[in-house]
Amino acid sequence: MSLKLWCPSHDRQMKTHLADFMKTIDVGYDVESLNYDRLWQFSVQNIERFWSETWDYCRIIGDKGEKVLEPGKHLKHTRFFPDSKLNYAENLFVQTGSSTAIIFHGENGIVREVSWDVLRERVAKVRNFLVEEGVGEGDVVGGIVTNSPEAVITMLAVASLGAVWSSCSPDFGVNGILDRFEQIDPKIIFGVEGYFYNGKWFETSNKSRQVNEKIAATKRLILIPYDGTSFVDPDDTEEYSYWKKILTSTGDSEIPFNRVDFNSPLFIMFSSGTTGKPKCIVHSVGGVLLQHRKEHCFHCDIQANDRMLFFTTCGWMMWNWLVSSLASKATIVLYDGSPMFPSETRMGDIVEASNLTQFGASAKYFDGCLKAGYNPSQNKDFSTLRSIFSTGSPLSGEAFDYIYSHWKEEVCLSSIAGGTDIVGCFVGGSPISPVYRGQCQKRLLGMDVRVFDEEGNSLYNEPGELVCASPHPTIPLYFVNDEKGTKFENAYFNKFEGVWHHGDWVELTKEGGMIFHGRSDATLNPGGVRIGTSEIYRPVEQIPEITEALVIARDVGGDVELVLFVRLKEGISLTNELKQVIKNRIRTHASPRHVPKVIIQVDDLPRTRSGKLVEMAVRDVIHGKEVNNMEAIANPEALLQFKNMRELN
Numbered sequence: 001m002s003l004k005l006w007c008p009s010h011d012r013q014m015k016t017h018l019a020d021f022m023k024t025i026d027v028g029y030d031v032e033s034l035n036y037d038r039l040w041q042f043s044v045q046n047i048e049r050f051w052s053e054t055w056d057y058c059r060i061i062g063d064k065g066e067k068v069l070e071p072g073k074h075l076k077h078t079r080f081f082p083d084s085k086l087n088y089a090e091n092l093f094v095q096t097g098s099s100t101a102i103i104f105h106g107e108n109g110i111v112r113e114v115s116w117d118v119l120r121e122r123v124a125k126v127r128n129f130l131v132e133e134g135v136g137e138g139d140v141v142g143g144i145v146t147n148s149p150e151a152v153i154t155m156l157a158v159a160s161l162g163a164v165w166s167s168c169s170p171d172f173g174v175n176g177i178l179d180r181f182e183q184i185d186p187k188i189i190f191g192v193e194g195y196f197y198n199g200k201w202f203e204t205s206n207k208s209r210q211v212n213e214k215i216a217a218t219k220r221l222i223l224i225p226y227d228g229t230s231f232v233d234p235d236d237t238e239e240y241s242y243w244k245k246i247l248t249s250t251g252d253s254e255i256p257f258n259r260v261d262f263n264s265p266l267f268i269m270f271s272s273g274t275t276g277k278p279k280c281i282v283h284s285v286g287g288v289l290l291q292h293r294k295e296h297c298f299h300c301d302i303q304a305n306d307r308m309l310f311f312t313t314c315g316w317m318m319w320n321w322l323v324s325s326l327a328s329k330a331t332i333v334l335y336d337g338s339p340m341f342p343s344e345t346r347m348g349d350i351v352e353a354s355n356l357t358q359f360g361a362s363a364k365y366f367d368g369c370l371k372a373g374y375n376p377s378q379n380k381d382f383s384t385l386r387s388i389f390s391t392g393s394p395l396s397g398e399a400f401d402y403i404y405s406h407w408k409e410e411v412c413l414s415s416i417a418g419g420t421d422i423v424g425c426f427v428g429g430s431p432i433s434p435v436y437r438g439q440c441q442k443r444l445l446g447m448d449v450r451v452f453d454e455e456g457n458s459l460y461n462e463p464g465e466l467v468c469a470s471p472h473p474t475i476p477l478y479f480v481n482d483e484k485g486t487k488f489e490n491a492y493f494n495k496f497e498g499v500w501h502h503g504d505w506v507e508l509t510k511e512g513g514m515i516f517h518g519r520s521d522a523t524l525n526p527g528g529v530r531i532g533t534s535e536i537y538r539p540v541e542q543i544p545e546i547t548e549a550l551v552i553a554r555d556v557g558g559d560v561e562l563v564l565f566v567r568l569k570e571g572i573s574l575t576n577e578l579k580q581v582i583k584n585r586i587r588t589h590a591s592p593r594h595v596p597k598v599i600i601q602v603d604d605l606p607r608t609r610s611g612k613l614v615e616m617a618v619r620d621v622i623h624g625k626e627v628n629n630m631e632a633i634a635n636p637e638a639l640l641q642f643k644n645m646r647e648l649n
Helices: 010-014 016-023 035-045 047-057 089-094 116-132 149-160 173-184 203-212 238-248 285-299 317-328 344-352 362-370 398-404 486-492 534-539 575-588 617-622 636-642
Strands: 004-006 100-106 111-115 142-145 164-168 187-190 195-197 200-203 219-223 266-272 282-284 307-310 331-336 360-362 388-392 412-415 417-419 424-428 449-452 466-467 498-506 512-517 546-556 559-568 596-601
Touching: 010 089, 010 111, 010 149, 010 417, 016 035, 016 047, 035 047, 047 285, 089 149, 089 285, 089 317, 100 116, 100 149, 100 388, 111 116, 116 149, 116 238, 116 575, 142 149, 142 173, 142 203, 149 317, 164 173, 173 219, 173 282, 187 203, 200 617, 203 219, 219 238, 266 317, 282 285, 285 317, 285 424, 317 331, 331 344, 344 360, 360 362, 362 398, 398 412, 417 449, 449 498, 449 617, 486 498, 512 534, 534 559, 534 575, 546 596, 546 617, 575 596, 617 636
Parallel strands: 100 331, 142 164, 142 187, 164 266, 187 219, 307 331, 307 360, 360 388, 388 412, 559 596
Antiparallel strands: 100 111, 195 200, 266 282, 417 424, 449 466, 466 498, 498 512, 546 559
């Protein structure tokens, strides 16, 4: 039986944007109660009306046009609002004055605030510079940037022109950045001078120079100071001086927003690239704006003057998602550095100091807080905090318990899931609905999300493949260097005809929520029984001695056997007794088929830069295969210990 952890009061429900929207369109609304599931059903059965009403309710600035949907022969060819004109940045500048648009917290303790008027002024200056450099509609500008006000300013300047922005985090190596930027040929590159992480300063200006020298299409490199005004390096080379010139220029402070087609490119996002060079995923101006406005307004209930922080880097789609909340007249709160430096209290300190109304981070972050025994409810004032978001990997039931017992009891905990592929979510929050332990609350409006078996039949209350059967605005426009669309087709549409296949192994619950069991390409199949990896991680990572775990299926004859790798707390060794504890816990809390054949202690586990474990890379190494793109892995040295393991010989 599903355990209900929280339910919004009737008064709280009625104050949400979602309740007002339901009343406006007269679907699922009653003075006494609200019916989210009825609204969801309406939204996927009346696609055109739903998205048209969403445009109007969210007050999208632009020329809407007459047509909402232009169907194609295939789901991927459907186009929304084909004759509309709009500008992404214009829709984010809906607030003016001296109130705060951005609050920045640096790991080194620096705190900066940027008002709406100052944000507009600086975006105008960067825009003027880009125009002088010949950047226009459709041109690509790249950023090797930290999660800072300058990254937001530069992106908005690019978007105001109808140009295309693409960013990656400066912790990538030169080859990792080139794997991305050489495919998209940015005309201008903005690079940060360096960043702090775990108390150390990492200089990155030379890295940006090397990237600039390798890409023939790049006209100029502009280096950005970490604090936005002065450089750590006193060198006054051309790359350094340009940022100073931009900020001190005296051009027009108004921003003439260039409205473009709804389906014009806005962002180029990159896949993780753990199986080869990253795919360059092109997303549209209108698609990103409309999807994010829907999510922030209806699913996150972001109100004017709210304060929202999602812990992310500029290499993760959650950065783009976070910045879009400016369109809600909210203040975005940025943090750059380790969320655990100088201790696990850092994020809680910021939640309190900045009076956050919404806070989000990866599931791994909350797992880390749980393991560290962090209990902010004892001494922190989180009275303003209404919502907590988690994504990146499945949030365990124990993490749900932990957040409600150690962070805040009266909070809407939304485990959200989607990805870079749609710059948004398929499932996530509902501020009018209960929270059940271990579940994403609801399928998102306008997204006909289902669970399929291998034959394409819909499933309920049992695991299967996550699919989306409806068109949605953030189906990517295309992949770069994929003229025939083969890579695009193979990525999303080659498993089920005419239906988006996302690659997650999930379960649709009777409460209308969804449980994630892991990636479907990493599911395990011992003895022909398919098992999600998170079904093993959940019980194992609750054992006090274990910090983290990773499981793979090792080929043995015509079958597979499960191999579990564990990272233990410092000073603890994997004894036979501990192995038995692990096996017993898996047998009890999962099933006998989940029990691994072999358990091995390792020093570290490889992960992507957004914190996801890379099971497939470990599996390849175990089977003697080459991992094609080590640059996509944040800690590639961790893979070395899996080569020729004596325990597997």
